[in-house]
Amino acid sequence: MAVVATPLPGRVSIVFIEEGGVKRTRSYGPIKPTATDQDVYDFAVALAGLQEYQVDSITRIDSKELMGS
Numbered sequence: 197m198a199v200v201a202t203p204l205p206g207r208v209s210i211v212f213i214e215e216g217g218v219k220r221t222r223s224y225g226p227i228k229p230t231a232t233d234q235d236v237y238d239f240a241v242a243l244a245g246l247q248e249y250q251v252d253s254i255t256r257i258d259s260k261e262l263m264g265s
Contacts, residue, residue, distance in 0.1 A: 197264045203229035204259040208240050212249040219252055229258065 205226030
């Protein structure tokens, strides 16, 4: 049985380092599956620029629906 994967909207996750070294994750979406990695990164950097805390990491989270044919 072949599996068909259909891209679904994803999310971008930004981990911030808050006071005392505490890490907090903020997730934003939906992100279109057709968005380039550069576009997602630029979006995350722009959002991070509005925050008072330092960014630890930026992660793109993609999703796919799997169906057997």
